[in-house]
C-alpha cells in the first residue's frame with residue numbers, strides 16, 4: 310500500500326486524489342490545503358488539514374500548486390528526507406527544496422476542477438532524484454494510468470512547449486473563433502463537429518498529412534478575402550502570421 314498526502318487541492322490534485330482514492334494499492338492519508346475548504350462528497354472520509362504542523366506521515370507527498378509557488382512552498386514544509394513530488398510540466402525537479410527527496414509526477418493532460426476525466430490513458434511523466442523513488446513513482450503512476458514514462462526535467466520542459474502549442478494555443482484559437490462568430494450573431498456550436506473531427510483525424514494521419522485550408526493550398530484569393538473581412542479586427546495579424554507559418558512549412562516541402 311502506497312501512502313500518499315496531497316498538498317494543495319486544485320485542478321490537478323483533485324483529479325489525482327479522486328483516481329488514487331479509488332485504487333486498492335493507494336491509501337490517501339490526508340489532503341492539506343492552505344485555505345479551509347470542503348472536499349467533494351466522495352472524498353470526505355479523507356482527513357483534511359490547513360495546518361503544516363499537522364501533515365501526516367506518507368510515502369509520497371504530491372504538491373499540486375501553481376508553478377511559481379512550488380519553490381517557496383516546498384521550502385516551508387516541516388518535513389525532512391521525505392519524497393515530495395510536484396506535478397508541473399514546466400518546472401524543473403530541483404526547484405523543490407532539497408530538505409526532502411525530490412520527484413515529479415506530471416500528468417500530461419489538461420485539467421479543470423469542474424470536469425471529470427478518465428486518467429487511465431493519460432501519460433504520467435515521472436522523475437526522481439533517487440533510483441528507489443523512481444520505482445515507487447512508477448508503481449504509484451501505474452495505479453491510475455496505463456502509461457507511465459520516465460522523463461528528465463530537460464525533456465519535460467521541451468514536452469511542455471509542445472503541450473502549450475497543441476492545447477493552450479489551439480484552445481485560445483477556439484476563443485478567437487467564438488468571439489468572431491458572436492460578433493456576427495453566429496453560434497460557436499456550428500464549429501464543434503469540425504473541432505472534434507480535427508482532433509480525431511490525428512489518430513490515423515500525421516498532423517502534416519491532416520493539414521488542409523487556404524494557406525496549405527496557397528489559395529491567395531480566399532486568404533485576401535479573409536484578411537479583408539478581418540480588416541478592423543485585432544485578430545487580423547494573428548491570421549496573417551499563422552497563414553505565413555503554414556505557407557512557409559508547406560512551401561518548403563514543395
Ligand SMILES: NC(=O)c1ccc[n+]([C@@H]2O[C@H](COP(=O)([O-])OP(=O)(O)OC[C@H]3O[C@@H](n4cnc5c(N)ncnc54)[C@H](OP(=O)(O)O)[C@@H]3O)[C@@H](O)[C@H]2O)c1
Nearest residue numbers: 317318319320321343344373374376378396397418419420
Ligand atoms: N491544470 C492543468 O491542466 C495542469 C496540467 C498538468 C500539470 N499542471 C501543473 O499542476 C500544478 C497545479 O496546477 P493546477 O491547475 O492544479 O493549479 P491550481 O488549481 O491553480 O492550484 C490551486 C491550489 O494551489 C494552492 N495554492 C495556490 N497558491 C499557493 C501558494 N502560494 N502556496 C500554497 N498553496 C497555493 C491553492 O490553495 P488555496 O485553495 O489556498 O488557494 C489550491 O490548493 C502546476 O504545477 C501546474 O503546472 C496543471
